[in-house]
Amino acid sequence: MRVIVFGATGMVGQGVLRECLLAPDVTEVLVVTRTPTGVSHPRLREVTLADFADLSPIARELGGYDACFYCLGVSSVGMDEAAYTRVSYDFPMAAARVLAPLAPDMTFVYVSGSGTGASSRLMWARVKARTEDEVMAMFRNGYAFRPGFIQPTHGVRSRTGWYNTAYTVTAPLVPFLRRVLPNHVTTTDAIGRGMLQAARTGFERRVVTNADLS
Numbered sequence: 001m002r003v004i005v006f007g008a009t010g011m012v013g014q015g016v017l018r019e020c021l022l023a024p025d026v027t028e029v030l031v032v033t034r035t036p037t038g039v040s041h042p043r044l045r046e047v048t049l050a051d052f053a054d055l056s057p058i059a060r061e062l063g064g065y066d067a068c069f070y071c072l073g074v075s076s077v078g079m080d081e082a083a084y085t086r087v088s089y090d091f092p093m094a095a096a097r098v099l100a101p102l103a104p105d106m107t108f109v110y111v112s113g114s115g116t117g118a119s120s121r122l123m124w125a126r127v128k129a130r131t132e133d134e135v136m137a138m139f140r141n142g143y144a145f146r147p148g149f150i151q152p153t154h155g156v157r158s159r160t161g162w163y164n165t166a167y168t169v170t171a172p173l174v175p176f177l178r179r180v181l182p183n184h185v186t187t188t189d190a191i192g193r194g195m196l197q198a199a200r201t202g203f204e205r206r207v208v209t210n211a212d213l214s
Helices: 011-022 056-061 081-102 123-138 161-180 188-200
Strands: 002-006 028-033 044-048 067-070 107-111 141-146 149-151 185-187 207-209
Touching: 002 011, 002 081, 011 028, 011 067, 011 188, 067 081, 067 188, 081 107, 081 123, 107 123, 107 188, 123 141, 141 188, 149 188, 185 188
Parallel strands: 002 028, 002 067, 028 044, 067 107, 107 141, 141 207, 149 185
Antiparallel strands: none
């Protein structure tokens, strides 16, 4: 299986990349990134892209892949709707529009978030709902992953400093919280394994929540 990962330097993307490189059936991972991941592996290849809204500079390198795990995202805190839409809608849809004609049967997983909904009063939830709908319309194997609280594991770090402090404090509680609140708590490695499951066998539902991730 050949996999493309967007957002591999972010917290979720780091976990997804790790799980892909650990999986024996993943023969190649192509990371599309602005900055190098710092990871070295014989099955890993990286291409740099300055503008995620325009994939034309790398389009010829994107053919022949079985799955795309789209993990690129930002917090909506302090962002207006136009800026947030550019990252959370324009960027993933630019990737989807290039990949769909190349591999219409590929698995495309878009990382959304718990609480996403078109009728939500929250701006970020409406933007992500629009992206979910269009991704799943373009790919018969399109999925929206809606994680809630995500605990980083295996040395994965958030790019937001205070997040790391919060994750360190809550780490000892995560096994208990996952048992009692399975719909709200997951880990970066569980998300990565879930994406691989989506590509291998699929899920019954195309909107995947924390409760579906083990």
